[in-house]
Amino acid sequence: MLHLGNPGRRINIGLIAMTFVLSIFAGRLIQLQGLDSKVYTAEAAEQRVRDxxxxxxxxxxxxxxxxxxxxxxxxxxxxxxxAEVDPRERDQVATVLATELNQPKEQIAAKLGNSGSRYQxxxxxxxxxxxxxxxxxxxxxxxxxxxxxxxxxxxxxxxxxxxxxxxxxxxxxxxxxxxxxxxxxxxxxxxxxxxxxxxxxxxxxxxxxxxxxxxxxxxxxxxTIDRDVQWAAQKAITDQVGATGARTGSVIVIDVPTGQVVAMANAPELDLRAWEKTAPEDWVNRSVTDVFEPGSTNKVITAAAALESGAVRPETVFRVPDNIRCADRVLRDSHPHPVERLTFSGVVATSSNVGTILASQRVGDQRLHEMLQRFGFGAKPGSGLLGEEAGLLPDWKKWSGSQRCTIAYGQGVSVTALQTASVYQTIANGGTRVTPQAVAGTTTEKGVFVPSAPGKRTRVVSERTAREVTGMLEAAVSEEGTGSLAAIEGYRVAGKTGTAMRYDPKCQGYCGYTSTFVGFAPADKPRLVVLAVVQDPHKGYYGGEIAAPVFKKVMTFALKSKKIPPTGTTPSSVRIRAGE
CATH class of the missing domain: 3.90.1310.10 (Penicillin-binding protein 2a (Domain 2))
Structure with a gap:
């Protein structure tokens, strides 16, 4: 005979079980909404809130x-x-991205396969x-x-x-x-x-x-850069570096009255759209970072020191052989010649090393060193450009016997292209140096343009000295001078060639040359200075042959671009040799 269970007991057992389960849920609910509510609220917010x-x-x-x-x-x-990419669709996704972005498909597939990441x-x-x-x-x-x-x-x-x-x-x-x-x-x-x-x-x-x-x-x-002049300067120096097989080159254009940099070009130049493909050593602005011995362009400082001190006058005559002994070295002019009777103007115009040394001996080491300092040697030009170097100016008390001669014509000191351009800006500006500037100004947060403060003005030499040096530099661009290839038809041009032996750390000595030309125009009312420097050319090396043509191209373009007319005046005759 079948006996059924006690229904009341089953109901009680069921109620007890339900009560137990519900108490567990209630406890968990109390934990979630009461005890640990802040923790879970914070976690939920962290999932929802995005910064x-x-x-x-x-x-x-x-x-x-x-x-x-x-x-x-x-x-x-x-x-x-x-995590959102279906593994079966990874290849399709990688194909789309690789095709549109021109990237390796394998590289993208690797990122898609990084299942532990939510963002790639x-x-x-x-x-x-x-x-x-x-x-x-x-x-x-x-x-x-x-x-x-x-x-x-x-x-x-x-x-x-x-x-x-x-x-x-x-x-x-x-x-x-x-x-x-x-x-x-x-x-x-x-x-x-x-x-x-x-x-x-x-x-x-x-x-x-x-x-x-x-x-x-x-x-x-x-x-302060003018885009058009910058383009012309860059093209001219790039073409010449390529034509002469040189390592590098630089061109600087400066506005004489303000000291503002109108162009600053280097060759080779950095392509900003592909800078990652260029070696870091080629990221630098060589016009302010690379130092070199200036050579004969430095003779204007020796000339200024000699004139300022009263030791010589432009018409002072020197008996100039083609060589001179300085301590343990015999120093020579660029080419052999019989003894010449040159005026001091002629010494500068023909770029005679020996004649320059003879003039510097009348000045003295200390006064020459002081003049080099006044022109900015041994100090940063002050443009504020990244990597700006000060060059090297040894203490005059430590000059060797030969340095007492070589520094007079630009060997034994080191400068940058910007320092050299600043020297000629000083002469062109009547003896007053203006700190070079590359930034004309900035805007405020409201877009209002605020011009930069004018460059600092420093009197370096007298107006008379600057005027007399200018006359010498104008003679240097004449048919009798070393810079005749820099002459511009219709304009009066003053300038100086420079050919210096080039120190190269790679050969641990002097290897190759630095070819330079720097000048200004119009000579009697200067508006622009242009410097061209070519490092280590292999097809010729004289500054008058290598750098002067670059100067002519850039200056001609800049004068036309800036609508600077010729002055229409005739230069005074300069006596090069005694008896002429």
Missing amino acids: EKLTARRGSITDVNGHELALTVEAREIFVDP QVAAAVDPSVAQRIMERIAKQKLSGVGSKPRYRRDYPGGDLAGTLLGFVGDDGTGLSGLENTYNKLLAGRDGEQVIETGREGQHIPMTRSTLQAPVEGRDVRL
């Missing part, structure tokens, strides 16, 4: 006329979330049209895990125009060289921040908390 950096737009760098040399353009970052950058800054095309293809093929977000990209319309002067920025937008580095803080502005709550798919949840700190846009930097 986004709002990148400030970097300011522009323009030339003196407002033409943009460096600017910021809209771009897009392309990224992937490997594929491209830092691509054109918005490329990003749009990628996202359209991804959507059309119903793929997932690929995203795009706004970014900025630095662009240099001129490519290598003033490349080492401008410099470039890294992937994070920080200036790494040139003016991009020097003025990085001003150009970069200040990034903002936005905090929002997002859903599972990353969408913004309406009506939730959101805070915004707007970015402060970067400010602009306006240079």
